[in-house]
Amino acid sequence: MAARTHASSLLDLVGQTPLVELPRLSPKESVRLYAKLEGQNPTGSLKDRIAKAMIDAAEASGELEPGRRLLEPTSGNTGIALALVAKLRGYPLTCVMPANVTEERRRLLRLYGAEIVESPASEGSNGAVRLALELAERDPSFFMPFQYGNEANPRAHYEGTGAEIAAALDRVDVLVAGLGTGGTLMGAGERLRETFPDLLVVAAEPLPGDEVMGLRSLEEGYVPPILDVAKLDRKLLVSNAESVAGVRLLLEREGIFGGVSSGAVVHAALRVARELEEGVVVCVLADGGWKYLSAGFWEAPDVEEAMASAVWW
Amino acid sequence: MPAVRIPPTLRAEVGGARELEAQGATVGEVLEDLVRRYPALEPQLLPDGELAPFVNVYLRGEDIRTLDGPDTPVGEDETLILLPAMAGGG
Numbered sequence: 001m002a003a004r005t006h007a008s009s010l011l012d013l014v015g016q017t018p019l020v021e022l023p024r025l026s027p028k029e030s031v032r033l034y035a036k037l038e039g040q041n042p043t044g045s046l047k048d049r050i051a052k053a054m055i056d057a058a059e060a061s062g063e064l065e066p067g068r069r070l071l072e073p074t075s076g077n078t079g080i081a082l083a084l085v086a087k088l089r090g091y092p093l094t095c096v097m098p099a100n101v102t103e104e105r106r107r108l109l110r111l112y113g114a115e116i117v118e119s120p121a122s123e124g125s126n127g128a129v130r131l132a133l134e135l136a137e138r139d140p141s142f143f144m145p146f147q148y149g150n151e152a153n154p155r156a157h158y159e160g161t162g163a164e165i166a167a168a169l170d171r172v173d174v175l176v177a178g179l180g181t182g183g184t185l186m187g188a189g190e191r192l193r194e195t196f197p198d199l200l201v202v203a204a205e206p207l208p209g210d211e212v213m214g215l216r217s218l219e220e221g222y223v224p225p226i227l228d229v230a231k232l233d234r235k236l237l238v239s240n241a242e243s244v245a246g247v248r249l250l251l252e253r254e255g256i257f258g259g260v261s262s263g264a265v266v267h268a269a270l271r272v273a274r275e276l277e278e279g280v281v282v283c284v285l286a287d288g289g290w291k292y293l294s295a296g297f298w299e300a301p302d303v304e305e306a307m308a309s310a311v312w313w
Numbered sequence: 314m315p316a317v318r319i320p321p322t323l324r325a326e327v328g329g330a331r332e333l334e335a336q337g338a339t340v341g342e343v344l345e346d347l348v349r350r351y352p353a354l355e356p357q358l359l360p361d362g363e364l365a366p367f368v369n370v371y372l373r374g375e376d377i378r379t380l381d382g383p384d385t386p387v388g389e390d391e392t393l394i395l396l397p398a399m400a401g402g403g
Contacts, residue, residue, distance in 0.1 A: 047403065078403045125400040147403050180401030205376075208399060210321050218322055218357045221367025221398035235376035237394065313401065 011088060014041055014048040015160045019168045019282075024253040027270060030278035035256065036165060039288035043080045045259075046161070046286045047147075050183055051081035053156035054145035055089060064143050069094060071142040073132035075125055075180075075311050076105030077287055078147050083112035094142070096132040098124055100212065100310040104291040124212040124311050126222045147181050148224035154187035162191025165282055172196045173279035176269040178261035178286055178313060179203040179235070182227025188284065189231060202234040204261070204268035209240065209308025236271065238264035240307035244297060246270075247289060259287040261313035286313070315343050316392040323395065326353035332392075340370060341383030343393060358395070367398045 007013050017040045022033040038046035058064035070086050070093045072078060079095035086093040093114040097105070100121035109116055117135070119127040129148060136144045147153050161184060165172065175192055177184040189201035229235065238246075246263030250256045258266070262285035269283045292312075300306035314334040319327055327333060335350060337343035344364070348355045358368060370377045371394040377385045387393065 073400075074403060125403075129400045148400060178401070180403040182401075183403075205401065207394075207396070218365060218367050218397050222400045223366065223398045224400060229376070229378050232379055235379045237371050237374045237376070237396075 009088065010042045011052055011085065014052050016164060017041060017046075019165065020254075020256075022250075022254050022256075022283075025249065025266070025270070027274050031273045031276050032280045033269060033273060033283065034169065034280070035250075035254075035283045035285050036161065037256070038161075038284060038286050039258065039262075041081075043077075043084050044287055044290065045077040045081060046184065046284065047077040047081035048084070049156040049160050050147055050150075050153045051078060051085045051145075053152040053160075054147065054150050055082070055085045057150075057152040058143065058145065059089075064091075066090065067141075068143045069141055071132060071136055071144045072096070072147065073119075073125070073128035074147075075128070075313065076101050076109075076291065079114065080105065080108050080112070082145065083109055083114045086114070087112060091143075094135075096128045096135065098128050098212075098311045102292055102310070103294050108291070121309070121311075122211065123220075124208060126220060129222060130220075147183065148222075149226060151226065153181060153183035154190070154226055157184045157187025158191045159187075161284065162188035166192055166195040169280060169282070171280045172199060172282055173276070174200045174202055174269070174272055174281040175284070176202045176204060176265050176272065176281060177284040178265055179205040179227075180261070180313060181224045184284055184286075186226060186228065186231060192282075200233040200272070201231065202236065202268055202272055203232050204236055204238050204264040206243070206261070206264060206313060207237045207239045209304075209310070211309040212311055234268075234272065236268045238267050239304060240297070240312065241303040242267045243312070244303050244307070250285075251289075256285070257289040258285045259289050259292055259313070261286050262289075264313075315387045315389065317343065317347055318392060318394045320396050322397050323354060323357060326357070327351045338386060339383060340372060340377050340385045340387055340393065343387055344370070344383070369396045369398055370394070371396070 041048035246266035335347040
């Protein structure tokens, strides 16, 4: 009989996500594929881990006190995760988001009571980072966790995601995760490498459409301070069409409805799995597909074209 | 000759082209030849002769920084993709 139990706060339910084998997706019997289902976190993405960790760290250090407002650049998931933590801890939240994210994210954030400031669609996430840094500079009442530069981000994946996978499996040869801030790859990669020294850390990164690369010059490019590319063993570019094909395959074969970046991770994992003779590949699936349902690409004849003008992850 | 895909950010420097050809047997050689043909690219792409930190170069869909860097061999019919380093989602 299952133990009778309950949590005293939703925040106590962050992490300890399920790990499930994907036998129908593996290209060969000698390669075992697993997925860490981060969409099972309270707000539906792995960002719950870092939102809680960043706020805990800032409160513990005394940097974040009652009366301050939170500000964060986000493409959606971190904002939604922070909205939960902010609500339960009593801080107002402002999110800076590119204007071209899916409608579900904007709607969810508003329902949580967060304020949204839009950054130019053509600048992608770089534009959100730039604008948030400007706003924080101008108004000292803002506290910005800043996931791109906050060590609590990779630490949450070291202590959580990575440790949970290490405890669940006797062998891991490859870790595949999406590259956004770099937090998952750095933190979970470092923790897993301690237990499995020959681990390969593989990043799946999006090939953005032309319309979201509207930087004026390459000097406006951005590498998150917490990301050290030298710690990645592979960095694989995945197109939007390949990502959506991955989403469909994951659903068709294993019944898992993942988000766009999960599709990209599956695509990259299958590429690596085909090159292996044998081994264990773990995919971190950042969120479910629910927040992407309103997007026009599902039935589009040309998926790539339908996705070219928006930020997906 | 290998091809190089040019991101929107750099197209003004090459007369609007989306893709160009350049000669070389390694990634480094191809990029040096590209800069010789289009000197306006040099300050953004290869300042001080080194690949700029905010530029990513991909061969067969893989970042050359996790391959052999500029020494990565390039086949005659292969295409390099240049992209600006972008903040990822989150």
